[in-house]
Amino acid sequence: MDNGLERLVFAFFNAEIAAAWAPKILEGMWVTILVSLAVVATGLALGLALAALRAYRIGPVDVAIVAFVDILRALPPLVVIIILFFAFPYLDLPMSAFTATWLSLSLVLAAFAEEIWWAGILAVPRGQWEAARSTGLGFGATLGYVVLPQAVRMTVPPLVNRVIAVTKGTALGSVVALSEIVSQASSAASLAGNPTPLTLGAAAYLAIFVPVVVLGRWLETRFAWKR
Amino acid sequence: MTSAEAVPPAPILELVALHKNFGPLKVLDGIDLAVRPRELVFVIGPSGSGKSTLLRCCNRLEEPDSGAVIVDGADIMRPGTDLNAVRQKIGMVFQSFNLYPHMTALGNVTLALRKVQGLARDAAEARGRAALAQVGLADKENSYPNALSGGQQQRVGIARALALGPKIVLFDEPTSALDPELVGSVLAVMRELKAAGMTMVVVSHELAFARAAADRVVFMEGGRIVEQGSPEAIFGNPREARTRAFVSRLSQGHG
Ligand SMILES: Nc1ncnc2c1ncn2[C@@H]1O[C@H](COP(=O)(O)OP(=O)(O)OP(=O)(O)O)[C@@H](O)[C@H]1O
Numbered sequence: 162m163d164n165g166l167e168r169l170v171f172a173f174f175n176a177e178i179a180a181a182w183a184p185k186i187l188e189g190m191w192v193t194i195l196v197s198l199a200v201v202a203t204g205l206a207l208g209l210a211l212a213a214l215r216a217y218r219i220g221p222v223d224v225a226i227v228a229f230v231d232i233l234r235a236l237p238p239l240v241v242i243i244i245l246f247f248a249f250p251y252l253d254l255p256m257s258a259f260t261a262t263w264l265s266l267s268l269v270l271a272a273f274a275e276e277i278w279w280a281g282i283l284a285v286p287r288g289q290w291e292a293a294r295s296t297g298l299g300f301g302a303t304l305g306y307v308v309l310p311q312a313v314r315m316t317v318p319p320l321v322n323r324v325i326a327v328t329k330g331t332a333l334g335s336v337v338a339l340s341e342i343v344s345q346a347s348s349a350a351s352l353a354g355n356p357t358p359l360t361l362g363a364a365a366y367l368a369i370f371v372p373v374v375v376l377g378r379w380l381e382t383r384f385a386w387k388r
Numbered sequence: 389m390t391s392a393e394a395v396p397p398a399p400i401l402e403l404v405a406l407h408k409n410f411g412p413l414k415v416l417d418g419i420d421l422a423v424r425p426r427e428l429v430f431v432i433g434p435s436g437s438g439k440s441t442l443l444r445c446c447n448r449l450e451e452p453d454s455g456a457v458i459v460d461g462a463d464i465m466r467p468g469t470d471l472n473a474v475r476q477k478i479g480m481v482f483q484s485f486n487l488y489p490h491m492t493a494l495g496n497v498t499l500a501l502r503k504v505q506g507l508a509r510d511a512a513e514a515r516g517r518a519a520l521a522q523v524g525l526a527d528k529e530n531s532y533p534n535a536l537s538g539g540q541q542q543r544v545g546i547a548r549a550l551a552l553g554p555k556i557v558l559f560d561e562p563t564s565a566l567d568p569e570l571v572g573s574v575l576a577v578m579r580e581l582k583a584a585g586m587t588m589v590v591v592s593h594e595l596a597f598a599r600a601a602a603d604r605v606v607f608m609e610g611g612r613i614v615e616q617g618s619p620e621a622i623f624g625n626p627r628e629a630r631t632r633a634f635v636s637r638l639s640q641g642h643g
């Protein structure tokens with residue numbers, strides 16, 4: 162009667178195999194963390210820069226930003242990774258799996274972040290601009306000191322969701338053989354002939370992203386203020 | 389004009405033949421107005437008569453179509469005018485306060501001191517505290533706007549304008565968004581400001597305040613100045629039928 166359960170435990174929670182392959186999974190975890198941090202830093206910085214640039218409402222620049230944003234929101238991130246990884250070498254641009262994954266996901270995150278922050282900028286009441294301008298602050302100073310801080314605070318919840326969704330996309334790096342968690346876990350599982358490393362991989366994701374989710378929730382309450 | 393001065397002092401603010409259209413709508417249709425030092429000019433008029441637009445043209449928050457805006461002797465419509473420098477001289481107080489919600493009262497008051505006038509933090513905060521003290525909010529410097537009453541928020545708004553050391557302060561319905569019991573604290577600050585010699589242009593419906601503090605009342609309708617004169621003249625014995633009709637509606641509306 163317990164035969165099924167025993168087999169399940171042997172397959173997915175095999176202590177011996179877990180111990181043997183844990184170092185590989187930890188290596189993958191380290192790579193996932195590095196790519197994720199790089200993606201968050203680059204993607205948010207680029208997204209903020211684009212949203213700020215769009216506030217200046219320079220016709221051709223606006224068109225370029227909107228085109229960039231729409232294209233990267235429409236393409237599956239996997240496709241972006243594959244394009245960068247396989248196409249760039251033809252242009253004699255060397256492209257490692259790490260660079261392709263980092264760059265692709267950064268561009269995708271930047272596109273979504275730009276859209277979210279631009280909506281935030283538009284949601285800041287006109288009176289805020291007028292008050293700041295009436296005290297002699299220039300356009301850029303008003304944007305930087307008055308409008309963006311409010312836009313960023315207002316948009317913490319959608320942004321946190323998007324950051325989590327995009328950074329989980331680091332798993333897609335396995336397609337171009339980036340040795341992150343999924344790629345380490347699946348090759349370990351086939352070498353061991355046992356799926357326990359996949360369980361370890363799942364645990365690794367939980368170890369990374371549960372704290373991020375909790376941090377996100379904290380940020381949301383921290384920056385929610387009554388108007 | 390009871391004084392016997394031979395030469396009246398030069399106006400702090402002078403509007404000459406000011407025009408502003410929004411599409412086909414003539415919102416300002418040839419406004420001439422001179423505000424002398426220490427004068428409090430009180431502007432009344434029906435909704436849509438262009439009062440807010442008039443104030444907003446004085447610091448070019450709104451761009452006039454034609455005419456001159458002369459601030460402290462310089463025509464600020466002239467190309468090459470440093471508007472951000474001019475705006476330091478013209479304080480503005482808004483109906484909806486427009487405080488920065490992510491900054492404390494002191495942060496609101498010191499932002500332009502630091503980022504426009506370039507004061508170091510210490511110097512800016514010293515001036516900011518003095519401005520907050522002037523509006524009776526010395527103890528609220530660390531409060532965020534959402535922790536302040538409407539009256540307190542508006543006084544922070546006034547302090548934000550005063551901290552820059554303006555030559556004139558423009559008030560656009562400063563008490564219209566306030567609960568009745570909070571209006572008095574803001575008007576009291578404005579009265580003190582007047583007594584201290586500040587030049588002010590006030591758009592408001594507070595007739596009692598106008599009677600007590602205004603040097604001159606200007607009645608606007610349809611983008612023009614219909615009539616102006618002392619509070620006694622405008623409220624007690626207006627020449628124009630339109631002024632009479634508006635004033636009687638206003639005094640009834642405000643019991
Ligand atoms: N940005 C704008 N675009 C188009 N029309 C505008 C704009 N701002 C004001 N108007 C119009 O100009 C007219 C004058 O507006 P203004 O706000 O100056 O009037 P007001 O005398 O201050 O009225 P209220 O007493 O209601 O505040 C109104 O008809 C208004 O609808």
Ligand SMILES: [Mg+2]
Binds near residue numbers: 439440
């Ligand atoms: Mg108005």
